[in-house]
Amino acid sequence: MTAPLILEAGPVLRVRLHGDWTLARYRQLSQAQLPTDASPILLDAAGLTALDTAGAAQLVRLLGAEQLGRLLPDASGLSDERRALLRAVAEAMAGREPPPGPVRRWSDGLVRLGALVAGAGRQGLQLLGFMGLTLSTLLVLMPRPGRWRPTALVAQIHQCGLNAVPIVALLTFLVGAVVAFLGATVLANFGATIYTVDLVAYSFLREFGVLLTAILLAGRTASAFTAQIGAMKVNEELDALRAQGLDPVELLVLPRLLALLLTLPLLTFIAMLSGMVGGALVGLVSLDISLAQYLAIVHEVPVRHLLVGLGKAPLFALLIALIGCLEGFKVGGSAQSVGEHTTSSVVQSIFVVILLDAIAALFLMEMGW
16 A cells, blocks of 8 residues: 655655545554654645545644645645645644643642531531531420430440440450550560550550540441442432422431440440450559459549540541531432442541540640649
């Protein structure tokens, strides 16, 4: 098959077009090239049998729009129709440059940071608004026992609380054992191995018990809340509830919120006990600390440390439940949106729990509590 472009060297480089310059031969036309050091060109289209806009665009790519415009008046073998087509394509492509690549500036990082801060601010405002809506709905329902939903509440308590007991107890037991091992390793250098008991007791009563439990429920329960409500929105069940005059906040949010408010303090207490049992096992096996001695030291720990840990639990429960339900209501109409908001609810819940726990720890330390 004859090449679509034939070059005849001489005092003047002659470019001969041959065959069909159409979309059907686009792959072959796109491979044609001209020498970079080409002398003045003459265009010969006597061998051109067919031409369309795809072929004209390739010719403009080879010669350039301005140069093709200069060659068209003297080109041989071109009909008026093809000459007009080439001129129109050249004019349309004249001045068209490839899009510039992204220019990275030092301020781009600040722009992205500002966007993240603005997004976090919007998320915070939405959470505060949803919290106000939920609490106002709760206040409206409190004097109306006929509208309470004990069955849904008990079902959520079973799902959020009872089903979570094994994983919470196992995890905190293992963490308690690890903390005891680490504490004993360091304190043994000072001959103060007995203080491992205080280390385990203080850490689990004040921090680890409530923090580990809240993080577990943020990953386990907040994601479940988002997925359940999000699936209902995708299936248009929320619209069906509203069409019947029912409030989704009353039916879906309040039972989950109250269930988590009741179960998280109880799970926190179980986590505290499990963590100290793990520490007691390590002390009994590796540190020669008897169980009676361990319990006697734990008995001397002030009760305020227990109250500090339990006092954080309702706040964490409130935030985890609200974030999980809010992300469920924000789900769009696709399964991908359900997955994205489920992930977002887990990340937000864990972040908020750790942030508030750090703030509370600093505040209580400064207050001497």
